[in-house]
Amino acid sequence: MLTGQLWSHSDFKRLWFGQSLSSFGDRISRIALPTLALLTLDATTFQVGLLAAFGVLPYLLLGPFAGLLADRVARRPLLVVxxxxxxxxxxxxxxxxxxxxxxxxxLMIVAAVNGVLTVFFDVAYQSYIPHLVGREHIVEANSKMSFTRSAADVGGAALGGGLLQLLGAVVAVVVDAVTFLVSAVSVLLVRDREEVRTASGQKPGAVLADLKIGFTTIGGDGRLRTLMTATGVLNLGGAAASALVLVYAYQIAGLSPLQVGIAFGCGGVGLLVGASTAAKLAEKLSLSTALVVTIAASGASSIVLATSPVSAAFVVLMFSQFVAGLANSTYNIHVLSLVAGITPFELLGRVGGTAMSVVHGSGALGAALGGTIGAALGVRATIGAAGGLIIVVAILVALSPVRSIRQHPGNEPAAPAAEEAAEPAAGETVDPAESAGETEKQPAR
Incomplete structure (x- = not known):
């Protein structure tokens, strides 16, 4: 995290700075908008839940469309907009x-508009990073961005709470808005100008055909298919367990709000540690092994929580949250980097948007299932079952085409000189998955 070649990459640092501020702004909004609804507008519980849903629904409904737009237009202006x-x-x-x-x-309209724009921002910047830094630096870029997102998870809620306490919800919203202004200026200062690419053989108006490419690309590549399926099921199981952790902590273990806050703080520390050590873990174990280990660790954290004595609940919850945070942070960094490394540049938006739709959908479904199954089978049994489901995912990934991936594309040993000498004919479309490291580092101006 504190080292790497991207510290000297001015454009990346500008984009990173803007994205980091946006992350803190997002965390402030998560507290400020519901607080404004509850304390100023006397919203009901249902209305607050609906407000929160606007943060998830756009991913489900608009992810593929956001990906299509990110593939059809320059991504940097899309980030600014x-x-x-x-x-x-x-x-x-x-x-x-x-x-x-x-x-x-x-307030509901603002929440919905922000949710939609956040989807387009997320898809665009995840598609832009490989172009900006080159495939060989994707892991470093994602690690740095994950670190600041994790820092926002840890500090953004505290900052938002402090602003609400000292200045009120309305002023907190103003501070949140200012973070987006600074982010827009930071992105505007990025000097890189990318080449807008379209999928080979697709007419500009063929919207449905272009959208379909995102799904067929994932379905036709065993690695992408495995990663999307694994991440979807991992999110489903993780969301089901997370939906019941507070019920377990308060109603079964009898923990205090202070103890719960400390335990969740350990989860934030785990996120930071994972972001800092993800690259080293993959180097030591191989990429495929690191993915399997982090998935298994995430599942094990839920199983340990479900099966440990209630008398040790506070210590176990701290440990479980730390392990889950570390594992999830590491997994997300490598999955985002691997998908970006094996997906052709002209399809990054559609593949990313389609995957976001599926992954966020599974998380929403998992949260609903967690509450329903927990009421029927019991809280601890459901948390343990969710952890077991995640362990199964680890086994399936270990047996999938992903098992042969030793390192990220762009980090492989250099090709023989005879192969490197071959160049595409003038006007020929270059497949970045086969020619990684050329067009993305020196895009057409």
Whole structure:
């Protein structure tokens, strides 16, 4: 995390700085908007839940479309538009409050608009990173970005809570909006100009055909298919367990809010440690082994929590949260980097958007199933079963085509000189999966 070649990459540092501020802004919004709804607008529990749903539903409904747009237009301007859109939508809330016109409907619209723009931002920047830094630096880039996202998870909630306590929800929303302004300026300062690519053989108006490519690309590549399926099931099991952790902590173990806060803080520390050590773990174990180990560790953290004595619940919950945070952070870094490394540049948006839709959908389903099954079978049994499901995923990945991947594309030993000498004919489309490290480092101007 503290070392690497990207420290000298000015454009990446600008994008990283902007993305980091956006992450902190997102975390502040997660607290500020529901607080505004509850304390200022007297929202009901259902209405607060609906407000939260606007953060998930856009991924389910718009992920593939966001990916298609990211493949058809330059991604850098798309990032700026998403940031400016979120800035303006958030600023409308304090302005309405000052005018005495703030309503719950207005708040819901802002939450929905921000949710949609966040999907387009996330898909665009994940598609832009491989172009900006080159395939050989994807892991380092994702590690650095994951570190600051994890820091936002740890510190963003605390910052948001402090702002709410000292200045109120309306001012916290203004601070959140300012983070998007700074992010937009940071992205505008990126000097790199990418070449806009379209999938070979596709007409500009063939929207449905272009959307289908995202699904067929994932379905036709055993590695991508395995990674998406594994991540989807991992999210389903993880969300099912997470939905019941607080029930276990408060109702079964009798822990205090302070103890729960400390335990979840350990999870944040695990996220930071995972982001800092992900690359070293893959180097030591091989990439495929690192993926299997982190999936298994995530499942084991739930099983340990479910089977340990209640008398040790506080210590076990701290340990479980730390291991889960470390494992999930490491897994996410390597999966994002691996998908970016084996997907052709002109398909990065559609593959990423399609995967986001499936992955976030499975998380939403897992949370619903966790509560339903927990009520029927018991909280501890459901948490343990969710952990067992994740262990099964680890076994399936170990037996899949992913098992042969030793390291990330772009980090392989150099090809023989005779192979490197071959160049495409003028006008020929270059497949970045086969020619990694050329076009992405020196894009056409």
């Amino acid at each position: 998403a940031d400016v859109g979120r800035l303006l939508s958030l600023l409308s809330l304090p302005l309405a409050h000052l005018a005495g016109q703030l309503t719950l409907t207005h």
